[in-house]
Amino acid sequence: MTPPSRTSYRTVVVGAGIVGLFTAHHLARSGAGPILVVDRGFLSSGASGRNGGGVRQQWENRATIRLARESVEAYRRFGREFGFNIWFRQGGYLFLAENARELDRLRTVHDLVRSEGLASEVLDPGGVAALVDGIAPEAVVGGTYLRTDGTLYPFPAVWGVYEAARSVGAEVALGVDAKGVSVRDGRVAGVVTSEGTVTAASVVNAAGGWSGDFSRAAGLSVPNVATRHEILATEPLKPFLNPMVVRTSDGLYFSQTMRGEIVGGLTVPHPTGTQGGAPSSIAFLGAMARALAGLIPRLGALGVLRAWSGFYDDTPDGFPVVGEDPRLPGFVHANGFGGHGFMLAPAASRRVARAVLGEGVDLDPQLFSPARFTTPAPASAIEGLQLG
Amino acid sequence: MTEGSPRRFEYDGSPGAAQPGETLLTALARERLPILQRSVRYHRPRGPFCGIGQCTGCLVRVNGRPNVRACRYVPKDGDRATSEHAWPSVRFDALGLLDVVFPNGVDNLHGLRRPAFFTGFYQRVVRGLAGYHEPPSDAAAAALKAPVEERNVEVLVIGAGASGRSAAARLVARGLRPLLLDRGLAPQPVPGADLLAGTTVTFLPPASPGRDPPFDALAFTEPGRGVRVRARSVIIATGSYDATLLFGGNDRPGIVTADGALTLTGRGRLPPFRRAVVVGGGERAREVVERLGPHIQAVVAPGEIPPELVRAASDRGIRLYPRSMILSANGRRRVRSLELKARGSGPRFSLPCDAVVLAHRRLPNGPLFFQAGAKMVWRSGTGAYYPDVSEDGATSVPGLYAVGSAAGVLPSSSTESAARAADRIVGGTPDPRPLPRVSDSGRNELEGYYRELLRVPRSGRWIACACEDVLFEEVVTANASGYRGIEVVKRYTGLGTGLCQGRYCLPDALLVLSLLEGRSAPEVGYITQRPPTVPMPIAALAALSGSLTMETP
Numbered sequence: 001m002t003p004p005s006r007t008s009y010r011t012v013v014v015g016a017g018i019v020g021l022f023t024a025h026h027l028a029r030s031g032a033g034p035i036l037v038v039d040r041g042f043l044s045s046g047a048s049g050r051n052g053g054g055v056r057q058q059w060e061n062r063a064t065i066r067l068a069r070e071s072v073e074a075y076r077r078f079g080r081e082f083g084f085n086i087w088f089r090q091g092g093y094l095f096l097a098e099n100a101r102e103l104d105r106l107r108t109v110h111d112l113v114r115s116e117g118l119a120s121e122v123l124d125p126g127g128v129a130a131l132v133d134g135i136a137p138e139a140v141v142g143g144t145y146l147r148t149d150g151t152l153y154p155f156p157a158v159w160g161v162y163e164a165a166r167s168v169g170a171e172v173a174l175g176v177d178a179k180g181v182s183v184r185d186g187r188v189a190g191v192v193t194s195e196g197t198v199t200a201a202s203v204v205n206a207a208g209g210w211s212g213d214f215s216r217a218a219g220l221s222v223p224n225v226a227t228r229h230e231i232l233a234t235e236p237l238k239p240f241l242n243p244m245v246v247r248t249s250d251g252l253y254f255s256q257t258m259r260g261e262i263v264g265g266l267t268v269p270h271p272t273g274t275q276g277g278a279p280s281s282i283a284f285l286g287a288m289a290r291a292l293a294g295l296i297p298r299l300g301a302l303g304v305l306r307a308w309s310g311f312y313d314d315t316p317d318g319f320p321v322v323g324e325d326p327r328l329p330g331f332v333h334a335n336g337f338g339g340h341g342f343m344l345a346p347a348a349s350r351r352v353a354r355a356v357l358g359e360g361v362d363l364d365p366q367l368f369s370p371a372r373f374t375t376p377a378p379a380s381a382i383e384g385l386q387l388g
Numbered sequence: 389m390t391e392g393s394p395r396r397f398e399y400d401g402s403p404g405a406a407q408p409g410e411t412l413l414t415a416l417a418r419e420r421l422p423i424l425q426r427s428v429r430y431h432r433p434r435g436p437f438c439g440i441g442q443c444t445g446c447l448v449r450v451n452g453r454p455n456v457r458a459c460r461y462v463p464k465d466g467d468r469a470t471s472e473h474a475w476p477s478v479r480f481d482a483l484g485l486l487d488v489v490f491p492n493g494v495d496n497l498h499g500l501r502r503p504a505f506f507t508g509f510y511q512r513v514v515r516g517l518a519g520y521h522e523p524p525s526d527a528a529a530a531a532l533k534a535p536v537e538e539r540n541v542e543v544l545v546i547g548a549g550a551s552g553r554s555a556a557a558r559l560v561a562r563g564l565r566p567l568l569l570d571r572g573l574a575p576q577p578v579p580g581a582d583l584l585a586g587t588t589v590t591f592l593p594p595a596s597p598g599r600d601p602p603f604d605a606l607a608f609t610e611p612g613r614g615v616r617v618r619a620r621s622v623i624i625a626t627g628s629y630d631a632t633l634l635f636g637g638n639d640r641p642g643i644v645t646a647d648g649a650l651t652l653t654g655r656g657r658l659p660p661f662r663r664a665v666v667v668g669g670g671e672r673a674r675e676v677v678e679r680l681g682p683h684i685q686a687v688v689a690p691g692e693i694p695p696e697l698v699r700a701a702s703d704r705g706i707r708l709y710p711r712s713m714i715l716s717a718n719g720r721r722r723v724r725s726l727e728l729k730a731r732g733s734g735p736r737f738s739l740p741c742d743a744v745v746l747a748h749r750r751l752p753n754g755p756l757f758f759q760a761g762a763k764m765v766w767r768s769g770t771g772a773y774y775p776d777v778s779e780d781g782a783t784s785v786p787g788l789y790a791v792g793s794a795a796g797v798l799p800s801s802s803t804e805s806a807a808r809a810a811d812r813i814v815g816g817t818p819d820p821r822p823l824p825r826v827s828d829s830g831r832n833e834l835e836g837y838y839r840e841l842l843r844v845p846r847s848g849r850w851i852a853c854a855c856e857d858v859l860f861e862e863v864v865t866a867n868a869s870g871y872r873g874i875e876v877v878k879r880y881t882g883l884g885t886g887l888c889q890g891r892y893c894l895p896d897a898l899l900v901l902s903l904l905e906g907r908s909a910p911e912v913g914y915i916t917q918r919p920p921t922v923p924m925p926i927a928a929l930a931a932l933s934g935s936l937t938m939e940t941p
Contacts, residue, residue, distance in 0.1 A: 042876050049879060079501035087496075089511050134523065155879045156497050159871075235455045235887060235923050236428070236519040238472070258511070260519030280919050282591055282606055282932065289929030293529070300529035300930060301453045301612075303923025305887065308916075 001175030003195040009036040009171075011356055012191040012200040014178040014214055017048035018158060019334050019341050020206035022349035023356075024172075025165040032357055035170040036200070038193055040177040040210070044158045047208045048342060050278075050310030052231055052253065052263050054244045055343040056093040056149040058113050058120065060385045063367050064319070065116050067347040074346030075152055082160030086152045087258045091242040093149035094123075094131055096140045102248050106144045109385065113146060120146045133240050134296045151244055151255050154342060178207070180217040181331065188330030202330040202356050209274050209311025211335035220325055223373050224336050225314045228270040230284040232307040234299075236260030245295075251387040252291045261305065266291055267387070280307040312339035318383035322348055322368045323355045332356050333370045338386050397467040399448075400477065406463045409574060410655075413439075413446050413458035417652055417660045421743060423641045423721060424448065424458060426474040428520065428886075429494065429857035430849075431483040433721045435641030437854070439648030440629060441571065441922065442888045444520070444855045447473075452525030453532075453611075455887070455923070459651060460586075460610060462573060473520040479721075483517070487849075493859045497880070532927035536614035541567040541582075543813055544605065544619035546589050546756065548575035551792025551802040552625030556581040558810035567617060569607060586610035590920030592622065594761035595787050602787055606920075606932075614928035621787045621813045622760075624775075625806065626753040628793040632892045633667065633746055634838070634860060634900065636716030636848025642723035646676050646747035659683045661743035665726055668748035669693045669710065671799065674700050676747045681706070686739055688712045688728060690748060690837045709739075713841050716848040717744060727847070731840060749834065751895055752794045758917035760785050766910045767796055769827030771834065771899055773914060780818040781809035789813070796826040834899055842903065853893035855886020863897060867904045874898055874913045884915055887923065 011027055013020045016039035024037045039045075055075055057068040075088045097103035106122075113120040121127075121144065128143045129135050166172060177194040181203055190199040207214045212224030237260050244255040245264075254264025268284045270276075285307060293300040313335050315321060321336035334352040337344060351361045351368075366372055366380045394405040399416060406415035413436055416422050424446045425434040437445035439459050446458035448469045458469070474481035486494075494500070500510040545556045548570035559566045560580035568578060569587045577583045587609045595602035603622050607615040630645035632638065642661070644652070646668075653659040659680050666676050669689030674697045677684060681704040687693065693701075693710040701708050715727040715736070725740045749770060757764060757775045763784035764773040774796040781789040789809040792802035801823045808818035850860030858881045866880040874897060877883060883897055884890030894915060902909040 042873055043871070044879050045875065079507075080504065083501075084497055085499065085501045087511065087514075089515075134526070159497070159880065234926070237454060238519040238522050239515045240523045258515055258518060260515075282593070285591075285919075285929050286932035289926045289932075293926050293930040298524045298526045298529045300925065300927030301524035301532055302926050303455060304920060304926060304929060305923050306885075306889065306918035306920070308918055 002173050003176060004036055004038070004173045004193070004198055005171060006034065006198070008199045009034045010200065011035050011202045011204065012178070012198060013037040013204040013206055014191070015039055015046070015206035015208055015211070016043060016162070016172055016174065017046050017206060017208050017341065018154070018161065018345040019208070019337070019349055019352070020204065021158065021161040021165050022345050023204055023206060023334055023352045024170040025161055025168065026350055026353035027356060028165055028168040028170040030353065030357065033169050036198065037165070037170060037172045038176040038178050038191070039172070039174050042174055043162060044155055047310045047312070047339070048154060048158050050231065050308060051154055051339070051342050052255065052265065053151045053154050053257070053342070054093070054253065054255065055088070055152060056146070056244070057118055058093060058095065058109055058144065058146050058149065058385065059383060060109055060112070061367070061381055061383050062112060062116065063364055064383050065113060065118070067344050069116070069118065070347035071344055072148060072150070078157065078160065082164050084156040084160035086157045086160065088150055088152040089258065090148050090150035091244065091255070092145055092147040094128065094143050094145045094243040094245050096128065096143045096245065096247045098140055098247070098249055100141060103142045105248065110144045118146060118148065120144055131243055132245060132296065134298050136295060136297055139295055145243065149244065151257070153258060157342075178214060183328065186329065188328060202332055204332045204334050204352060204356060206334040206352070208335065208341060209313050211313050213274065215333070218328065218331060220328060220331065222370070223316050224321070225272050226274045226311045227272050227314050228276070228278060228309050229265055229312055229339060230268060230280055230307060230309040231263065231265040232285065232288055233305050234262040235303045235305050237262070237302065246387055248387065250291060252295070253387060254292065262292070262299070262302070264288070274311055278309045278311070280309055313341070314338045317381065318386050319367045320344065320348060321370050322351050322363060323361055323365070323370055325370045327374065395463045395465050395467070397463040397465070397469060399469045400471055409462060411459055411573065412448065412450070412461045412463050412469060414652055414657060415463065416458060418657075420660045421642045421644065421722065423479050424471060425520070426478055426481050426483065427639065427854065427857045428473070429517070430487040430490070431474065431481050432487050432639060432849070432857070433478070433481070433484070433641050434639060434854070435722070436644060436652065437648055438629070438645050438888075438892070439651030442629070442891050444887050447520050449521045451531070452528035454521030454524055460573070472522060493862065529927060532612040532925050534613045534931065536616050536928070536931045536933070537609070539567055539615065539617045540601070541617065541619050543567070543621045543623065544569070544603065544617050545581075545623045545625060547625035547627055547794070548572065548578070548583065549625060549627045549792065551627070551806040552623070553578050554803040554806035555623045555625060555791055555810045558807050559813065562810065562814040564814065567619070573610065584609060584615065587615060588922050589756060590922060590924045592756045592760045595785055608924050608928045612925035612928050614931050616932070621789065623781070623789045623791055623806075623809050624756055624794055625792045626756065626794045628750040628752050629891070630672065630746055631749040631751050631895055633714065633748060634850055634852065634896050635714040636727075636846060636850055637718060637723070639851040639854045640717045640719060640723045641721060642719070642742060643717060643744040643746070646672050646745055649676060649680060649743070649745045653680060663741055664743035664745050665739055665741045666745045666747055667714065668746070669697060670748070672747040672750055673697055676745055677701055677704065677706060680745075685741065688714065688726070691833050713837065713844070715844060718848070729844065750793065752796065754794060755889070755917040755921045757783065757790065759919055759921070760788055762788060762790070765828065767826045767828040768830055768832050771832040771909060772895060774826070779808065779820050779822055780812040781805055782812060798824045798826070800824065832899065835903065838900055839903055842900070852881070852897060853883040853886060855888050855893070856882045858883045858893070863900065864904070867901065872905055874901060874915055877901060878915055889918070889921070890915055
């Protein structure tokens with residue numbers, strides 16, 4: 001545990017995951033200090049240390065595609081800018097369709113992605129088989145593929161942004177739990193932590209799966225729901241699979257990491273909320289094993305090495321929540337990434353920092369603003385590609 | 389079992405033969421400890437180490453199935469085994485140059501970033517070096533397809549060592565028919581109890597109070613058939629295993645744990661070495677001396693050597709080196725000598741040898757306790773976590789019992805601890821008097837040892853994690869860069885993320901980090917034990933029925 005060194009900060013960021021650290025880095029670099037980042041756990045203990053490392057630009061909405069595309073560029077530059085090798089490998093993302101209806105949906109995404117200038121391809125079963133060596137015959141009717149999507153190794157990305165944020169003056173206090181905010185004259189005046197209260201003009205809620213809890217502790221009603229998702233890694237193999245493979249019907253996703261392990265998951269329903277901790281279930285292992293062995297039969301002779309789980313921070317419409325909460329000035333949301341915080345963090349955190357600094361944010365408020373949940377107008381769009 | 393003709397197999401193109409029931413490893417390690425593997429990053433030569441199916445020292449590909457541990461595989465006629473992670477062969481591997489060219493290791497955290505247009509090239513090279521074997525063949529996967537075996541029992545006993553067998557025998561005497569599971573390929577049966585050999589429990593979720601029976605465990609039987617066991621009570625008697633030790637070249641072929649040395653001996657076989665050095669000054673070292681005496685030339689102990697071991701060694705003409713530190717193991721590939729130093733201001737000296745047997749520290753085999761959600765306590769005597777149990781072996785999880793050395797009970801009382809748990813299960817009132825256990829106060833002998841050793845200039849490669857080829861210097865760097873706690877150091881270095889699930893690297897990393905961070909080992913933390921306890925074939929998992937509710941904590 002590293003308690004805060006001061007009692008007063010300009011901004012406190014709650015959550016030392018990739019979103020919180022990137023935000024702190026932007027803020028500290030723009031001279032808007034002092035900045036404090038608090039996290040209840042250790043570095044990379046949350047979803048930033050538990051995800052599958054996928055970064056893709058294939059989405060159902062133009063706004064998400066643009067954020068993702070900006071993030072891909074940021075991760076391509078990461079090694080030069082942050083000094084850590086995150087092994088961002090652009091092996092592409094391959095979406096599989098098991099029937100004509102799924103393929104139609106993917107074609108719609110493909111058309112949108114292409115209209116953004118990205119070289120998405122529609123593949124027939126032969127094209128899919130060329131990318132997934134050993135795929136069962138008749139397993140798919142086709143798929144879409146974007147070769148500039150990729151995978152990275154999350155840990156060095158966390159270390160890189162952590163060190164960069166600290167090097168420009170941001171302070172990171174680990175093992176410190178943010179319990180709520182103190183409010184004066186209707187706006188944020190400080191943050192109540194397990195190590196006492198610190199004053200701050202603004203607070204950024206980048207607490208991932210715990211962000212709903214933190215907003216509610218600040219008296220704000222939010223629709224964020226933490227859902228537990230499981231993931232596993234197999235024994236390593238020599239490289240045989242280039243892309244991240246995603247199946248829309250059951251949320252199956254997997255890729256082969258730089259270390260040769262197959263890392264992936266699939267959606268199994270669990271009770272919501274973070275209270276039950278992050279266990280592994282045998283239901284998931286059975287379902288994941290059936291999915292993998294069904295798709296690539298020879299993987300049946302491969303061992304599962306370990307399994308773990310983490311929390312998605314889901315919103316009803318599938319869009320993240322980025323911006324200041326109109327009900328509580330000084331309270332800025334950087335959450336609701338629905339399991340895609342890592343892939344959107346570089347671009348999204350830039351907007352979060354601008355929101356903290358009171359500068360204009362170039363995001364459609366109907367899609368991203370926290371106000372969209374408090375105004376009576378129904379949501380105007382859904383981001384439904386919430387897998388992989 | 390010794391009847392019948394030998395099984396003819398092929399290993400890397402050469403013919404081999406195994407006696408019926410004999411493992412591939414013992415068939416390959418008759419004359420001396422062989423080089424069977426190259427390490428994942430630096431292609432360092434590796435050989436059998438643990439002998440109990442945990443480490444990566446004897447991984448081979450058999451009939452198209454990757455990552456098969458030779459020590460766990462009994463060959464059949466016509467089997468084809470290969471080593472693939474080397475070129476042209478594991479004995480003469482050109483990629484071993486990596487170990488020479490990068491004396492300080494490859495910094496994959498900061499390095500290989502520049503120039504930017506080389507990124508793709510670096511990625512292809514590094515990716516090509518990853519993994520031990522090519523993907524499985526379709527035939528290998530098809531061979532593992534089998535329905536899951538379902539068992540419903542009153543009492544499940546995990547581990548058929550002395551304490552597990554005692555517990556089972558006691559239950560039989562009280563009229564029950566327990567199911568006894570053991571990882572060993574040929575465990576000794578208990579009359580009246582069912583026995584599944586070659587069977588590893590990989591998941592033991594906490595008991596569910598609303599379910600009858602409350603325990604629902606998952607296991608698999610070699611080569612890969614799933615087993616699901618429902619039970620009212622579970623006795624964990626998984627015993628203990630021999631730890632590794634940090635020194636230069638501590639991964640060289642020829643360095644084995646006492647488990648490994650004893651696995652390679654017995655059943656009429658001589659050990660595959662002639663003049664081994666045994667490391668350790670306790671009961672386990674004495675056991676090794678008594679069983680392998682003529683093949684041992686010296687005993688080196690970090691501390692004093694007790695009179696019983698002095699006697700056992702002297703009777704056999706074995707030299708003794710108490711209060712000594714191992715600085716490095718030297719040799720071109722296999723270990724040929726040990727560089728030692730007497731502790732304090734004592735001199736350096738060297739011992740030629742053809743094997744090193746590590747028998748200095750027994751650790752509890754405890755992942756199932758963590759999975760089942762049992763309360764654990766740190767015992768500094770060995771420097772490990774044990775289940776918190778009452779004197780009848782009851783853990784904090786109702787219906788879950790821990791007996792024998794897995795519960796920290798000293799070997800002399802393991803059968804007594806087993807009897808008490810069995811009595812408790814059948815409704816008796818066991819003897820409440822305390823059993824002798826591993827100490828939970830004071831300091832571990834190795835803490836002082838490592839404190840002194842770390843002040844000596846290091847020579848040779850210190851391997852902190854053999855599965856992932858993590859160098860000890862990387863752990864030191866992580867600490868110096870401000871990364872604290874074992875969970876973070878694990879993620880920073882990759883230590884503990886390999887095939888042995890951290891069984892060998894973590895206990896020593898914990899002691900060393902506690903010295904580097906200046907706080908107690910429990911404060912440095914412990915890595916959450918992720919299921920499965922050992923890699924479980926996807927085919928066996930896929931055969932599970934759909935409705936499963938079991939969860940680990």
